[in-house]
Amino acid sequence: MASSENIIYRAGVDFESRPMVVICACNLPDPNVIDYDTILSVVLAQLDQFVENDYTVVMFSGGALYRPGWKWLFKAYRSLNRRYKKNLKALYVVHPSTWPRLILGTMNAVISPKFSAKVHFIDNLSQLARVVPLNQINIPAAVYKHNLKFEDAITLPEDQQDNAHRVFGASLERLMGPNGEKGLPKVIQDCIGNLIANGLYVEGLFRRSPSSAMLKQVRAAYDRGNPVDLSEYDVHISAVLLKLFLRELPEPIFPVSVYAKLQQQKRGEQTKTVLEFIRTEVILEVTHINLVLMMEVFRLLKMVADRHESNKMTAYNLALVMTPNMVRHDDVMQEIALSSVAAHLQRESIVEGALTLGTVIKVMIEHYDEVF
Template identity: 45%
Template structure:
C-alpha cells in the first residue's frame, strides 16, 4: 500500500477514481484500514475491496488484462467460473476459440487466418518447446488448463510463458479435440483405411495427396499443415526431447478424430512400433506427415498460404494451386546427429507423377517402373528397372532414350530404390 501510494505523483493521486484490491485477506484489510488514517483519508475513500474476478469485471474491462496464472488459481476459492457482465460492447461468441467450427473461425477458404490460440501455441512452442523432454506427452495442472482455456474463450490476453511449454502443447491438442467436426470426419475413414494397403511410403503419400486431402475442407488442410510443420520441427530434436515421429503421431492422432464411436476412433489411430507398415489410417498418415513433411505438402496451396500469414494472422489468398514438386537437394538437418538421413533429391523430378509412379511391378519382383520426367545427366528416363542388373544401360530399357548411363546412376539420382 505504501509502495503504491509513493509511486503515484500528486497529479495521479488527485485524478484517481478508484483503487481496486482483489481478494484481500482479513489481515490485509485490517492493516490497510489502519494505514488509511496515516496515509491519506481522501485516498482511502478511493480504495475498493473486490472478492472475485467476476466482481472486478463489473468495474474494469477484464478482457484487456493479462491475469497471472496464480491469480486465476486463487480465484477458484471464490468461484468456479468467471462471469462477465452483459454489455453491448462485449460479444462472447466473437471471442470463443474452443468448440467452434473451423469455417466460423477461419472462414470457408481460411481467409480469416489461423485461430489465435493455435497461432499463440505454435509460436511459443517453436521458441521455447523444441528441446523440452516429453513435449506433447506430459500434462499441466487441470485447474490451470481450464482457466487458460476459459481465458482464451473470453478474449483475454494470454502470456504462455507464464504457463509453460506443456500448457501450450495441451491447449493445442485440446483445440483439435473439441472441434465440432474433426479434421478427419467419419466419412473419410473408409478411404483412410486404404493407406495401409500401399506398400511404399511414396505410394502412400501420393494416395494421401490425391485421395484424402481433396475430401477435407480448405480450412482443415491449412490448419493441419500448419501444425504438422511444428511437429516435424519437434521431431528433429528427438535425441533431446525424446519425441520421435512415432511418439508424436501416437500423442496427436487421437485429437484428429471423434466419430462418436471410441472403439472405431482408437482403431484409426493405432500405430505399430515394430511394423511401420501396419496401423490405423490416421496414425499412419500422421507419422508420414511428420517424417516426410516436405514430400507430403510440397507444392500444395495451403502451404503457400501459411507462408503469407501476417502478424495479425490473416492469410493471403494470392497463391495458386500447384501439384509440382521443387525441393532442394540439401538433406534435412537433424539436431544432435552428424549425418542426417538422406532424403530423395527432387530437383531432377519435374512432376508429381514422375516421383509417385515409381512402384513395384508385381508381388515379389525386384522390378520398378520409373515414370516419365526423371532426368539423368539431362536425359529423361522411363521404363522398367531391375535392382539385380546394376550395369544395364538405359538404352536397353523399354521406352528409354539412347543413353549409356547405368542403373547405378539411376540409384544415385533416386536413392530410395537402392
C-alpha cells in the first residue's frame, strides 16, 4: 500500500526558487481499500505548508493504476479554496491523458476559468525539464516507464547539460575525494543497500539482465543528479548498475600493475599461498579510495555467495560475471585471459599457469574476512 509520502511530497525549488510540491497519481491506492477522503485530507495538510507563499505543483498523471471518480474530484477541487489557489503559480500536469485534460477543462470552465491559466499540460519529461529543474524531483519508476511511450531518452536543455552530477565514467577522486573523505558514491550506496535489502536470495543475481530501457532511464537519472529510489525497480537493475559503475571507471579498480605480478606468478617465479599473494602483492597495489570501494563491493559479493543455495551464485559464478568489469587491457585476448576463473584452486599453493585476476577475485570473495 502506498504511503502518503509517496502520493504527495516536497521536491526542491523551481527556476524562480519557489518550492515544488509533487503529486504522483501512480501511487494512488485502490479506492476500494483506502478511503480517498483520507487521502484528500493528507494532500491538503501537505499543501498547508506552502500556501502562504508562492509555490509550484508538478502532478505526474501517467502510470496510474487507479483513478478517483468524478464526484470525488469535484469535491477535491472545491476543497482548494482561495488561499490554496492564490499563491499557486503553476500546475504542471505531466503525461496528461484524455481523462485529466477533460476533468481539468471541465472544472476550469465551470468553477474557476481564471485557474486554467495556471495549468500547463506537459507531454514528456524532456518537456518538463524545460520548465522546472528535473534533477530536484524524485521521479517514480512508474513515471519513467510511462515516459518511454513518448521518448526513448530524456533530453535536458542545453544550459542544463553539464557533467557536474555525472557518476558513470567519473573518477573516484572526484566522487569520493582524494582521500575518500566524501564516502562511497551515492549510486554505490544505493545499489549495495538495495541488494542487501531485497536481492540476496534472488536467483541469478549479477547474472540476469533487466529491461535495458529502464536501465538507461535509471542510469541517466543518476547522471542528472536525480534522487532515485532503487527499491521501486527490478532488483537486477541495482546489480547491473554496480557492474556498469565499475566497468566505466576511468582507471580499473585493480591497477594495471597487478597484471604484471600475476604474470610473474604464472611463470612460477615465486611460490606463495593465494591468500598471502593477495594480501602482500595485490592489496598493497590498490589505492586507498579504490580499497574503500573494493571492501564494500566484496562484502556484498561475500553475502551473495554465502546464500548461493538460494540465489545459485557461488563465488566462482560471481567471479565469472564480475571480473570483466574490474579488468582493463588494450589487448582483448589478454583481457579475456585475465578474466578467466579457475574452478578449483588449492588454497595452500598457486598452481602454475592458473592464477588470473578472475581467480584472485574468486578467492577474495570466498575469504573476504581474511583478505580485508
